[in-house]
Amino acid sequence: MSRNVRVVGVPMDLGADRRGVDMGPSAIRYAGLAAAVEETDRECIDAGDLNVPRPETRASKPRPEDGRAKYLSETREVCASLADVVGDTLAAGEFPLVLGGDHSIAIGTVNGAARAADVGVVWFDAHGDFNTPSTSPSGNVHGMSLAALLGVGEFADTSWAAAGVDPENVALVGIRDLDPEERVAVRESPATVYTMSDVDERGLPAVVEDALAIAGDGTDGVHVSLDMDFLDPNEAPGVGTPVRGGATYREAHAAMERVADLGDDLRTMEVVEVNPILDSLNGTSELAVELVASALGKRILR
Numbered sequence: 001m002s003r004n005v006r007v008v009g010v011p012m013d014l015g016a017d018r019r020g021v022d023m024g025p026s027a028i029r030y031a032g033l034a035a036a037v038e039e040t041d042r043e044c045i046d047a048g049d050l051n052v053p054r055p056e057t058r059a060s061k062p063r064p065e066d067g068r069a070k071y072l073s074e075t076r077e078v079c080a081s082l083a084d085v086v087g088d089t090l091a092a093g094e095f096p097l098v099l100g101g102d103h104s105i106a107i108g109t110v111n112g113a114a115r116a117a118d119v120g121v122v123w124f125d126a127h128g129d130f131n132t133p134s135t136s137p138s139g140n141v142h143g144m145s146l147a148a149l150l151g152v153g154e155f156a157d158t159s160w161a162a163a164g165v166d167p168e169n170v171a172l173v174g175i176r177d178l179d180p181e182e183r184v185a186v187r188e189s190p191a192t193v194y195t196m197s198d199v200d201e202r203g204l205p206a207v208v209e210d211a212l213a214i215a216g217d218g219t220d221g222v223h224v225s226l227d228m229d230f231l232d233p234n235e236a237p238g239v240g241t242p243v244r245g246g247a248t249y250r251e252a253h254a255a256m257e258r259v260a261d262l263g264d265d266l267r268t269m270e271v272v273e274v275n276p277i278l279d280s281l282n283g284t285s286e287l288a289v290e291l292v293a294s295a296l297g298k299r300i301l302r
């Protein structure tokens with residue numbers, strides 16, 4: 001993967017209950033992203049941030065068509081522009097690196113990635129993000145994004161599903177917190193779920209190798225979605241929905257080193273859910289930068 005990297009920030013917080021995750025792109029840049037990318041012998045072009053409506057200035061009433069999902073229409077608009085940027089970046093031969101923002105933006109990234117190709121997805125997360133408006137206990141769209149882009153449940157009737165993504169080519173890694181109905185939905189889905197118990201039994205590198213093989217099987221490339229709450233909160237405290245028992249620092253690096261082994265088959269990547277307000281001295285952003293570098297091929301000996 002020797003393409004130039006185009007960074008796209010999406011200061012999105014409409015899909016999460018907390019303000020602050022909108023500052024993620026800025027904090028990740030401040031933690032040295034461009035220099036870390038350039039250390040992997042690629043040019044780092046920063047496309048700036050997409051425009052995201054602020055919750056304080058939205059039209060006062062929620063739109064009835066959004067049902068129980070908060071800011072669904074606004075999220076749809078942001079994701080449509082993100083999909084355009086990602087699609088154009090790929091068409092220009094560059095590598096799109098998307099910075100969140102909450103995880104709802106994955107709907108846009110994956111739609112862009114899948115616009116001109118069949119893609120598989122590896123979803124590193126404590127959560128399944130497999131709720132739908134009717135199953136979500138919170139109404140937060142960041143907990144529905146994977147279901148939305150796969151067209152699960154009510155999302156089957158929307159145009160959210162990324163056409164080029166077959167759920168058979170989707171693997172979730174690190175899962176340890178599912179809502180009751182969400183658990184049923186992931187089990188019924190053809191997507192493969194590697195929970196933290198699988199990681200305990202088999203080790204993370206072996207699990208990640210299987211996940212990447214599932215995503216790459218018969219597809220044109222792989223999208224990697226890294227929710228920073230995949231990591232243990234001791235390592236990554238700056239996230240809105242922390243869950244104990246996550247990946248360690250070393251496991252996360254080992255996982256991203258396997259991702260780097262994809263080479264040119266790594267099509268797109270996003271890092272989401274960094275919330276600098278909840279962080280300790282920007283450490284979660286610094287870790288996000290390190291993990292991006294590992295995914296782009298940085299190694300200890302070079």
Ligand SMILES: NC(=[NH2+])NCCC[C@H](N)C(=O)O
Pocket residue numbers: 102103104127129131136137138139140142143144177178179227229241273
């Ligand atoms: N991308 C995330 N951090 N998602 C957390 C989702 C939490 C919970 N399952 C919900 O749907 O509200």
Ligand SMILES: [Mn+2]
Pocket residue numbers: 103125127129142227
């Ligand atoms: Mn997530």
Ligand SMILES: [Mn+2]
Pocket residue numbers: 125126127227229230241273
């Ligand atoms: Mn999560």
